[in-house]
Structure formats: C-alpha cells, structure tokens
Amino acid sequence: MNSSSHPAFQESVLHQTRREFFSRTGAASLGLGTAALWSLLSREGLAATTSSGPQPASFPNFAPRAKRIIYLCQSGAPSQIDLFDPKPAMRDRFNEDLPDSIRQGQRLTTMTSGQARFPVAPTIFQFKKHGQSGADISELLPHTATVADDLCFIRGMHTEAINHDPAITFLQTGAQQAGRPSLGAWLSYGLGSANDDLPAFVVMLSRGSGRPNCQPLYDRLWGSGFLPSRHQGVKFLGSGDPVLYLNNPPGVAPEARRDAIADLSALNRLEYKRQQDPETLTRIAQYEMAFRMQTSVPEVVDLSDEPESTFRLYGPNARKRGHYAYNCLLARRLVERGVRFVQLFHMGWDQHNALPKQIRGQCADTDQPSAALVADLKQRGLLEDTLVIWGGEFGRTIYSQGDLTADNYGRDHHPKCFTLWMAGGGVKAGLTYGQTDDYSYNIVENPVHVHDLNATILHLAGIDHKRLIYRYQGRDFRLTDVHGNIVRDILR
Numbered sequence: 001m002n003s004s005s006h007p008a009f010q011e012s013v014l015h016q017t018r019r020e021f022f023s024r025t026g027a028a029s030l031g032l033g034t035a036a037l038w039s040l041l042s043r044e045g046l047a048a049t050t051s052s053g054p055q056p057a058s059f060p061n062f063a064p065r066a067k068r069i070i071y072l073c074q075s076g077a078p079s080q081i082d083l084f085d086p087k088p089a090m091r092d093r094f095n096e097d098l099p100d101s102i103r104q105g106q107r108l109t110t111m112t113s114g115q116a117r118f119p120v121a122p123t124i125f126q127f128k129k130h131g132q133s134g135a136d137i138s139e140l141l142p143h144t145a146t147v148a149d150d151l152c153f154i155r156g157m158h159t160e161a162i163n164h165d166p167a168i169t170f171l172q173t174g175a176q177q178a179g180r181p182s183l184g185a186w187l188s189y190g191l192g193s194a195n196d197d198l199p200a201f202v203v204m205l206s207r208g209s210g211r212p213n214c215q216p217l218y219d220r221l222w223g224s225g226f227l228p229s230r231h232q233g234v235k236f237l238g239s240g241d242p243v244l245y246l247n248n249p250p251g252v253a254p255e256a257r258r259d260a261i262a263d264l265s266a267l268n269r270l271e272y273k274r275q276q277d278p279e280t281l282t283r284i285a286q287y288e289m290a291f292r293m294q295t296s297v298p299e300v301v302d303l304s305d306e307p308e309s310t311f312r313l314y315g316p317n318a319r320k321r322g323h324y325a326y327n328c329l330l331a332r333r334l335v336e337r338g339v340r341f342v343q344l345f346h347m348g349w350d351q352h353n354a355l356p357k358q359i360r361g362q363c364a365d366t367d368q369p370s371a372a373l374v375a376d377l378k379q380r381g382l383l384e385d386t387l388v389i390w391g392g393e394f395g396r397t398i399y400s401q402g403d404l405t406a407d408n409y410g411r412d413h414h415p416k417c418f419t420l421w422m423a424g425g426g427v428k429a430g431l432t433y434g435q436t437d438d439y440s441y442n443i444v445e446n447p448v449h450v451h452d453l454n455a456t457i458l459h460l461a462g463i464d465h466k467r468l469i470y471r472y473q474g475r476d477f478r479l480t481d482v483h484g485n486i487v488r489d490i491l492r
Contacts, residue, residue, distance in 0.1 A: 059190040060462025065426025065492075066387035067194075068335040069187070069461065070342045072328075072370055074362075075168060076214050076349030079396035079411050080419040081440045082123045082359055083138045085155055089438050090122035090398065094406075098399045102439050107162055111352060111401060112412045118399035120439070121409035124356055133430030140363040143371035149430040150374050150383070151421045152490050156434025156443045159394050159415045159450050164215045164350065167393035167415065171450055172221045174479045181225035181470070183454060184341040186479045187461060188231040189224075190468050195338030197296035199289065202339050203233035204327040208348020210362035215350050222343060226472040230282040230289075233343065236330070238322025242301050246294060254294070300333050313376060315368040325369035332376055335386060349392055352401050353410035374423050383424035387460055391420025398439045417443050420453075426460045428492050448487055455484030460491075 081087060098118040112118070126139045131148035144151075161167035166176035173180035181189070184201035193200035203222040208214065222233030236242050248254065272280040303319065310318070310329065317323035324346050331342040346366060351358045370390055377383040395418025396411035417436045423429070435445035455465040458479065465484055469476045 059468065061464045061467060062462055064460065064462030065385065066424070066457075066460040066462075067385045068338075068340055068342075068382075069387045069389070069425070069457065070331045070335060070373065071183070071344070072366075072373075072388065072390040073168075073171075073343060073345045074349050074366070074390065074392040075217060075345050075347045076164065076208075076211070076351070077167075077392040077394050077396060077413060077418070078349045078362070079123075079351065079355065079359060080155070080417070081396060081398060081411070082125055082355070083140060083363075084136065084153055084419040084421070085417075085436060085440045086127040086136050086138075087122065087398070087438060087440050088127075090120055093120045094122055095119045095404060098439065098441075102437065102441050104442070106416060109162055109413050112397070112399075115401075118397075119404045120398055121400035121404050121411070122398075124407060131430065133432070135430070135432055140359065141367045143368040147371045147374045147423070150378065150423050152423065152427045152429060153419060153421045153432045154434055154448050154453075154487075154490065155417070155419045155432060155436060156445065156447045157391070157395075157418045157420055157450075157453065158443060158447055159418075161394070162413050162415050164393065164413070165218075167413075168215075168217075168221060171393045173225065174451060174454060174481055178218075178220050179225055180477070181227045181231070181479070182220075182222050182233065183457065183479060184222055184233050184343055185224040185227050185231040186458070186468060187341050187463075189227050189470070190458075190463050191340060191461065193338070194340055195296075197289075197292045198300070198334070198337055198339050199234040199293075200340045201231065201233040202331075202334055202342050203235045203345070204238075204330065204342070205235070205345045206238070206322060206324040206327055206347070206365070208324075208346055208362045208365050210348040210358035210360070210365070211350060212348060214347045217345055217347065221345075226477070227470060228278060228282050230286055233341075236297075236301075236327075242297050243293060246297055248294070296337075300337055301330065303329070303333075310376070314372040317365075318369070324365050325372075328369040328373045329376075332373060332380075332382075335382070336380075351396070351410060352412065354408060355396075355410050356408060377424060385425060387425025387427065387457070388423040389420065389457070390422075392418065394418050395440070398441055414441070416441060422490070426492055428490050431490060433487075433490050446489070449483070451480045451484035452487055455480050456487045456490070459486045 098120060127136050130137050130145040133149050135148040135153060137145045137148060159167055159170060161170050161176050169178055170176045172182045188200040205217060224232035234243060241247055268280050268283055314329050315325045317325040318329050320326055327344045331344060334342050348362050374388055377386050394413055394415040397414045401410040401412045417440060433446055434443060434448060436442065437444050458465040458468060465478060465480045469478055
C-alpha cells in the first residue's frame with residue numbers, strides 16, 4: 001500500500017497549516033511555483049517588506065510637530081448646532097419645515113425617513129464669543145470657553161457613513177468595513193514606541209451620563225487589522241487590574257514569572273526559526289512588554305504624587321477610575337512618559353430625543369476635564385508638541401427627530417457637516433476654519449473630509465500619509481486609502 005494513500009497520512013496532511021506544508025516539503029518538491037508562493041505570502045501579510053513605500057525605519061519623513069497625540073473621541077456624535085456652530089437665524093424659523101433646497105435630497109436614516117415633516121429645531125442654548133479669537137462656544141461648555149484661544153475649530157468636517165458603526169469605523173480606520181488598522185496602530189507601526197516599558201498606543205473608555213446605554217464600542221476600533229498585532233491599542237480598564245492579567249497569579253513570584261517568560265521566549269524563537277511567522281516575534285515582544293508593564297503601569301496609574309491643584313483643575317471625578325476626568329489626567333501622565341498615542345472614547349452622545357437634558361450630562365462629564373487637559377499640557381510646556389483632538393464620528397440634524405416643543409427636541413445623524421477641535425502640536429490656535437449654511441446642514445466654505453483629517457494628523461506626526469504603506473493580499477494599503485489632502489490652512 002502506498003504510504004501517501006494511507007488514511008493516517010492523509011489526515012496529517014489535512015491538518016497541516018500552509019506554512020507547515022511549505023516548511024516541511026523538500027526543495028525538489030516545491031513545484032507550485034514562485035508566483036503561488038508569493039501569493040500566499042501576500043495573503044498572510046508576510047510580503048509587507050516589499051511594499052513600494054518605505055518601511056517603518058524610514059519614518060518620520062520630516063521633523064514632527066506633534067511628538068505625541070491625545071484623541072478625545074466623543075462616541076455617538078455631539079450636536080454641533082448646540083455646541084460650536086450657532087445659527088441664531090433659526091430662532092425665527094422654529095417648527096418650519098426644512099426647505100428642500102437645503103436638504104437637496106440627501107440620505108436619511110430609517111429613524112426619520114418616515115416622518116411626515118422635518119421641523120426646524122433651533123438650539124435652546126445661548127452662545128457667546130470667547131477669547132481674543134472670538135470663538136463661538138455654547139453656554140454648555142464654560143470651561144472649554146476659557147481655553148478658546150488655544151483651540152482650532154474645524155466646522156467643515158464631513159464623512160461618508162450615516163450610521164454609527166460604519167462612521168466610527170471610518171473615522172478610526174479610513175474604511176467603513178471592519179478589518180483595517182486603526183489610526184493608532186498605523187502610528188505605532190510607522191513610528192514605534194518612545195518608551196520600552198509602556199505601549200506606543202493606549203486606549204481608555206468611559207460611559208457618559210447623558211445617555212448611559214448608548215452605542216457600544218468594539219475592540220477592533222483600536223485594533224491592528226492586518227498589521228502585526230503588537231501595534232493594536234492596549235486597553236486600560238476602569239476597574240480591577242489596570243490592564244488584563246497584569247498581576248501574577250497568587251503564589252507566583254516575580255522571579256518565577258521572569259524565568260517562565262524567558263523559557264517561553266526561547267521556545268518561540270525556535271518556532272520562529274522553523275516557521276518564519278512574524279506573529280511569533282510579536283508574541284515574544286508582547287510577553288516581554290507585559291512583564292515590564294507589571295512595574296511601569298502601577299507607577300503611571302498611582303496618582304498619589306499629583307498635587308491637590310491638579311485634581312481641582314480636572315474636576316470632582318478626577319480620582320475616580322473609569323470616569324472621563326480620570327482618563328484625561330491619566331492621558332497626560334502617559335504622554336509624559338513617552339506613550340505616543342492615547343485615545344479616550346466617551347460614550348453617550350447619541351441623542352435622538354430629550355437632547356437638551358442628555359447633552360447637559362455629556363457636557364458636565366467632558367467640559368472641565370477636556371479644558372483642563374489643554375491647560376495642564378500648556379502649563380507643563382507640553383502642548384507645543386502634543387496634539388489634542390476632540391470630536392465625534394458625524395454631526396446632528398437641524399430638524400427634530402420626533403416631537404418638537406419649545407424646550408425639547410431630538411436630532412438624527414448628519415454626516416454632511418460637523419465640528420471638532422484640535423489644539424497644540426503644530427495647529428494654529430484661535431482659529432475657526434470652515435463654514436456651514438444657515439441650517440448647519442451643508443458646508444459652504446473649506447470642507448474637510450475624514451481622509452483629510454487623518455492625512456493632517458499623520459503629517460503633524462512627521463509622516464507623509466502617501467508613504468505609510470503596508471502590503472496585504474497583493475495590495476498596498478494606507479490609512480487614507482487613495483485619498484486625503486493635508487489641511488495646510490490650519491497649520492502653524
């Protein structure tokens with residue numbers, strides 16, 4: 001009986017991985033051809049080093065203006081009309097129908113497409129101009145108003161998705177479909193870490209008081225996609241161990257842990273020599289990082305060395321783990337220690353009804369800590385080369401979703417215009433860039449697409465977004481895909 005026809009042999013072949021097949025097959029029998037092998041390597045992401053763009057060692061391409069980035073992602077989409085984009089003329093149009101000439105047949109969500117009419121809902125909140133720049137800021141954000149001259153407001157943001165998950169996925173990864181690397185992962189891949197004892201990319205989550213049971217967030221939003229997994233964001237938790245499995249199990253001494261990791265690394269190096277799988281190197285690096293983090297993370301989350309003035313600056317929740325204020329303070333401590341990219345996600349901004357009540361809660365959560373972060377970085381001399389970004393995945397409609405009264409309304413999703421602000425890191429301070437129409441429905445001056453925003457962020461970090469490339473499945477991928485223009489008008 002031919003050994004190749006033996007059931008046991010056939011079963012062993014079926015259970016081999018493709019890498020095992022190639023590594024265990026002699027050179028004389030590799031008759032599948034170089035092209036087939038190259039196709040396999042491309043699918044596995046192993047051909048990345050042959051990309052037409054430069055490799056991570058080539059970055060930064062030029063001197064970065066932002067050596068570190070803190071992204072305050074307001075998940076659920078804050079209403080620009082109630083916070084940053086005043087439309088006083090709308091007070092005279094209360095409950096009028098949104099004109100067809102303004103809507104222009106634009107796409108609606110299923111939540112309002114069945115409404116008989118689209119009544120204009122002007123904000124009930126007052127706006128004032130603040131600082132020498134005269135920035136328009138709602139009464140809901142008195143602390144943000146105190147740092148108005150440090151901020152650059154971009155009113156002309158627009159995106160392509162109209163629902164939350166594809167929109168926030170697009171904002172973070174440059175694609176509406178899941179699976180692409182996140183902004184933080186691209187930065188980690190391109191620039192690496194500035195501190196061997198802490199990750200290059202840290203993520204923290206908080207749940208807002210405006211609408212506590214809001215849109216969920218998924219780990220893939222800070223994932224590495226097809227990049228090596230060591231570039232994914234490390235999530236710091238709001239309770240228990242700051243990082244999962246940070247502490248040793250009961251009865252395991254640090255020395256024993258060190259020896260176990262050394263032995264495991266030796267085994268993984270043997271496996272890498274046999275299989276040449278780059279993810280094996282990632283596992284080695286992550287085990288080593290995890291061991292070092294057992295010392296570095298407890299130090300960074302220990303706030304006992306912060307003066308009382310710091311807690312007063314960030315507000316009453318600055319000592320409470322899991323709160324937005326605590327996360328803002330921790331973000332400052334992390335970037336001080338060399339973490340390159342820190343991203344905070346604050347949920348609760350998806351306000352389809354009872355917006356006036358819910359948005360008050362969200363602003364109470366975020367106003368003081370966000371302003372404090374900017375002021376704190378500035379007084380420490382860090383704002384100059386730290387980029388801070390505040391914003392959500394899209395905007396809200398001028399028309400009311402559901403019933404409209406004099407003091408209550410809701411707002412649906414609106415991708416055609418929204419506002420975010422940036423501070424520090426090479427961005428012009430005291431600037432309001434872009435303009436919307438009288439209904440805050442369409443952009444009439446200086447539109448900024450999400451790809452433009454991401455191209456600009458990478459530029460400030462010293463990266464040419466057209467050259468930060470990774471080859472996967474036979475194609476060169478970028479965060480900005482084949483799009484993106486640097487918004488040079490907002491740069492110092």
